[in-house]
Amino acid sequence: MKIVYAEDSTLEELSELLIKPPFDQVILGEGAKSHIKKVFGSELTASQVVDKIIHDVRLQGDEAVLQYTQVIDGVNLSEDTLEVTESEFQEALAKVDEQILTAIRQAISNVKSFHTEQLPKTWLTYREHGAMLGQSCIPLERVGMYVPGGTAIYPSSVIMNAVSAAVAGVKEIIMVVPPSKDGSVNPSILAAARESGVTRVFKAGGAQAIAALAFGTKLIPKVDKITGPGNIFVTLAKKAVYGHCDIDMLAGPSEILIVADETADPSYIAADMLSQAEHDVLASSILITDSSNLVSKVEIELERQLAKLPRREIAKASLQKNGLMIITKNSMQAIELANISAPEHLEIITEQPFALLPFVKNAGAVFLGPYSPEPLGDYLAGPNHVLPTGGTARFYSVLNVETFMKRTSFIAYSQKALQAVANQVITLAEAEGLQAHANAIRVREKNDV
Numbered sequence: 001m002k003i004v005y006a007e008d009s010t011l012e013e014l015s016e017l018l019i020k021p022p023f024d025q026v027i028l029g030e031g032a033k034s035h036i037k038k039v040f041g042s043e044l045t046a047s048q049v050v051d052k053i054i055h056d057v058r059l060q061g062d063e064a065v066l067q068y069t070q071v072i073d074g075v076n077l078s079e080d081t082l083e084v085t086e087s088e089f090q091e092a093l094a095k096v097d098e099q100i101l102t103a104i105r106q107a108i109s110n111v112k113s114f115h116t117e118q119l120p121k122t123w124l125t126y127r128e129h130g131a132m133l134g135q136s137c138i139p140l141e142r143v144g145m146y147v148p149g150g151t152a153i154y155p156s157s158v159i160m161n162a163v164s165a166a167v168a169g170v171k172e173i174i175m176v177v178p179p180s181k182d183g184s185v186n187p188s189i190l191a192a193a194r195e196s197g198v199t200r201v202f203k204a205g206g207a208q209a210i211a212a213l214a215f216g217t218k219l220i221p222k223v224d225k226i227t228g229p230g231n232i233f234v235t236l237a238k239k240a241v242y243g244h245c246d247i248d249m250l251a252g253p254s255e256i257l258i259v260a261d262e263t264a265d266p267s268y269i270a271a272d273m274l275s276q277a278e279h280d281v282l283a284s285s286i287l288i289t290d291s292s293n294l295v296s297k298v299e300i301e302l303e304r305q306l307a308k309l310p311r312r313e314i315a316k317a318s319l320q321k322n323g324l325m326i327i328t329k330n331s332m333q334a335i336e337l338a339n340i341s342a343p344e345h346l347e348i349i350t351e352q353p354f355a356l357l358p359f360v361k362n363a364g365a366v367f368l369g370p371y372s373p374e375p376l377g378d379y380l381a382g383p384n385h386v387l388p389t390g391g392t393a394r395f396y397s398v399l400n401v402e403t404f405m406k407r408t409s410f411i412a413y414s415q416k417a418l419q420a421v422a423n424q425v426i427t428l429a430e431a432e433g434l435q436a437h438a439n440a441i442r443v444r445e446k447n448d449v
């Protein structure tokens, strides 16, 4: 864990600590590196691995998907077992714990009502001289959603992706998820899929699943857009297939940045930092505060809480690699540094968090006050937990209903309305040297062109 005093560093030095390297330059952990060496026989970068997998899936379809599922994930599947069947769904539903099912249903209900409020309007209005202008908002036909499942299971990500797509009106929701070692899919994942309106589920993860959705295979349908979070391989694959289909954003390894002052409880801060660190060795947890006293207490709390976590090896590696605490002169400077980082999740735990909110420019989601811990948003509050990472919150938005929709505009002029603007359209068309454009107006004024 790095600890830095802002006053001892230049803004450039602080920015270097806060701005993540581009996804294709991320240095992999030792585990991933040795896995790659074993599978591919040489030391490839994550981008090289992803490019090779995409190339092979594009050429060989399901055969390559099955092959990579075997060599990377260690799961043996066949064309007959790649898709989850109705009987697998039924078996899973019978197995799911009643309490989990109730929580899944509550989460779906909260996510649904929040996203319903986001639905954009289709409208048509009259203007001068009888012109009509408007727009329609049309759902995408078929989307592919990635649900992570390498080192943990994510029924919550099923809900976040599928419910927002269903609210938008998407007809076909194709889900991919890495299978368990025995070739099954976790029952809570399948229960969440069934309850959220997923159409079909395929047992594939990583870059091979993304490539299959982007290009289509004999069994996995090609989709218009791929959404959902994932590790570095999934994120690089989404970036690589963009253009063959659309993607939602780059939602990679999780991040939390907490701005806090001396009023914050160090045990809350440490717990929230660890909540994201336990996702992935590449996850990042940052505290920026004007209280050096808080930093010392958080350090102790981190040690204490880390020791009790089942996923402590992942969390520890993440804190070692990407953990950071910065001591600033005040909370405003802390927010300025947070804007440079553009984190996926920003928590503000200060005496007056709402006073700082207007100054937040770059963050996927903001959690205000001591009783809005980030995991509340991961599961149940209602807003989406699929969020941009790696500094891309500078330009990407949280997953939302419009992610699954297209806008089309309408223009309907009467003869009188066209006459009123004809000269100006002709002037602009001729200024661009586009005579045929001007003629399309003139021909409606007179009969000769």
Ligand SMILES: NC(=O)c1ccc[n+]([C@@H]2O[C@H](COP(=O)([O-])OP(=O)(O)OC[C@H]3O[C@@H](n4cnc5c(N)ncnc54)[C@H](O)[C@@H]3O)[C@@H](O)[C@H]2O)c1
Residues within 6 Å of the ligand: 032, 033, 035, 036, 049, 072, 073, 147, 148, 149, 150, 151, 152, 154, 157, 178, 204, 205, 206, 207, 229, 230, 231, 232, 233, 234, 250, 251, 252, 253, 254, 279, 280, 283, 344, 385, 386, 387, 388, 389
């Ligand atoms: N930003 C968000 O909105 C958000 C939300 C939830 C989760 N997440 C992130 O999702 C990620 C989940 O990661 P995960 O690993 O548990 O599941 P994952 O499904 O994203 O990745 C697992 C897949 O990656 C591929 N893979 C793993 N190691 C590989 C290697 N060495 N070479 C090639 N391919 C390899 C495998 O095919 C495997 O199926 C975490 O980084 C977590 O922080 C992000």
Ligand SMILES: N[C@H](CO)Cc1c[nH]c[nH+]1
Residues within 6 Å of the ligand: 154, 156, 157, 253, 254, 255, 276, 344, 378, 385, 386, 387
């Ligand atoms: N924090 C993750 C987004 O970075 C979402 C998640 C799902 N389950 C637990 N957490």
Ligand SMILES: [Zn+2]
Residues within 6 Å of the ligand: 254, 275, 276, 279, 375, 378
């Ligand atoms: Zn989380």
